[in-house]
Amino acid sequence: MARRSSAETKATILAAARERFAAExxxxxxxxxxxxxxxxxxxxxxxxxxNKEGLFTAAADFDLRLPDVAALPRDQVGTTLARHFLLRWEEDExxxxxxRTAxxxxxxxxxxxxxxxxxxxxVVRRLVPDPEEAALRMGLVITQILGMALCRYVLRLPPVAALTHDQIVTWLGPTLQRYLTA
Amino acid sequence: MARRSSAETKATILAAARERFAAExxxxxxxxxxxxxxxxxxxxxxxxxxNKEGLFTAAADFDLRLPDVAALPRDQVGTTLARHFLLRWEEDExxxxxxRTAxxxxxxxxxxxxxxxxxxxxVVRRLVPDPEEAALRMGLVITQILGMALCRYVLRLPPVAALTHDQIVTWLGPTLQRYLTA
DNA sequence: AGTGTAGGCCAACGTCTGTTGACTTTCGGA
DNA sequence: TCCGAAAGTCAACAGACGTTGGCCTACACT
Incomplete structure (x- = not known):
């Protein structure tokens, strides 16, 4: 039986851990x-x-890979952000x-x-210079983004799970837009 | 030692269970x-x-006590709903x-x-007669409501926990209004 | 060929969990 | 007064969990 290298095994364990933590x-x-x-x-x-906590810490490490929304036309910030998070949720466990664990x-x-x-x-602070207001705006944005993720991917509530990508972007885009720029 | 009645004990257990389940x-x-x-x-x-599942089922039983929003002036649906859910979250464990358990x-x-x-x-179906569209609207509403509850009461994210009731109603009201009536 | 070492396995520990059954105590009604 | 049912206690079970330490085994290097 061929023996795996240390790095291979570690990666295999991490992949399995990510799946289990995400699912359970x-x-x-x-x-x-x-x-x-x-x-x-x-x-x-x-x-x-x-130990288990160390494994979790390694499994929960990730990067949002947020685009620089401040460089976009101002009226596209909301939909761009909605689409970005949607893809990110589906490709990064x-x-x-x-x-799930939080x-x-x-x-x-x-x-x-x-x-x-x-x-x-x-990223938010580049759109909203005032720190206090930036915190408010960011808070509102995160409620809508996590709420969608919770209902769609964790709870799998039927009406939310049935939404298409385009529907989500169309409906959530303006909400995020308002939270950030109105 | 005075002995409790069956009903008293059952109620005491249920109250303790609600607290523990809600917190942990x-x-x-x-x-x-x-x-x-x-x-x-x-x-x-x-x-x-x-068994434990039976205890949980009893502890997780509750009533949203939703008002009949269809009877309201149509432009107050969003803010009324936002305020109602806010109070409901804070008074019913x-x-x-x-x-938390879902x-x-x-x-x-x-x-x-x-x-x-x-x-x-x-309730939603009284506002939106078409069943398919009602499901869509309800799904959107629930993402924003659960998202707020998650960030504020479960995760206690600082920018969200710091919001006042009025701020939440002012910001979430129009969102819910749009999801339901636009 | 010999050997050190890194990768891997096995068996067991202590602890905590839901759950069970037998036993004891209290109390209201015949 | 007595007695049976109701309320409560106690001890233990079987299983699962995180974690540990000792042991084996294949491979690379001298």
Whole structure:
């Protein structure tokens, strides 16, 4: 049996962890199950990631890859942002990991605040110079974005899951536009 | 030691369960902890509610108490709904129970779908007669409402938690108005 | 060929969980 | 006064979990 390299195994475990955390949340995603998915012994997970929290931290790391919306025509900010987040949710499991786990784990909430502050806040601040108002605007935007993600990908509420990409962009775009520029 | 009646004990357990489920979610809210809060033996919980799922079902039962928005002036639907949900979130722990647990438990999701269908759908359908369009409108509304509740009460994101009631009504009202009537 | 080391496995630990059944205590009605 | 049902306690079960330490084994380098 060919033996895997350290880096390969680590990547395999991480991929399995991301899937499990995204699908089941922190508590129900057991190390034993993740190890089984990766076709490895549970003790290897500990070797590479220290403990469960370490594994989670590695699995919940991601980049929003936000475009510089301040460079766009001002009236396209809302729809552009809506479309961007929609694609991002569907291609990066890390975002789902964080949303699912943040509800039960204080560590995950802290990580979410951090990502907001580091990745979303600077972009918003380029649109809204006043810091206090920028915080307000960002807060409103995040409620609508996370609300859509929650209902569509986590809860899978039928009327929301049935929406097409174009419908979502058409309806959420103006909302985000108003929250940011009105 | 004065002995409690069956109904009293059951109510005490239920109150403790609601608090624990709302604060910690389904998995972390243990029967032992709930029983301790109610100053009772864990086995009594089983006696009164059968099993953990039965206890949860009882704790997650609640009424949205939606007003008949179709009777209002049409342009006040959005703000009225925003204000109503805001108050409802803050006075009924049952809603928090369901939101927190729905993220990890399929049973809770099913219950949430049911409440939407039974309590929210009829109200929306009085505003939007066409059933297919009513489903679309309701879906949009629920994303914004749950998104706000998630960010404010569960994740406690600072910019969202800092909002006043009036700010929320002022900003979310027009959004809901557009989702329902535009 | 020999050997050190990195990758991997196995068995077990202590703890916590939901759940069960048998036992004890209280109290209201015949 | 007695007695049976109701309210409550106690101890234990079986399973799952995160985590640990010891042991094996294949491979690269001398």
């Amino acid at each position: 949340g922190y508590d129900r995603a057991t190390i034993r199950a993740i190890a089984a998915d990766a076709a490895i012994d549970p003790s290897m997970v500990m070797r590479y990631f220290g 890390g975002m789902m990991v964080l949303l 509800v039960t784990s204080e560590v995950a909430v802290e990580r979410m605040r951090q990502i907001m502050a580091e990745q979303l806040a600077p | 979610g389904y998995d972390r809210a243990t029967i032992r902890a709930i029983a301790a809060d109610a100053a009772i033996d864990p086995s009594m919980v089983m006696r009164y509610f059968g 049952g809603m928090m129970v369901l939101l 993220v990890t438990s399929e049973v809770a999701v099913e219950r949430m779908r049911q409440i939407m269908a039974e309590q929210l759908a009829p």
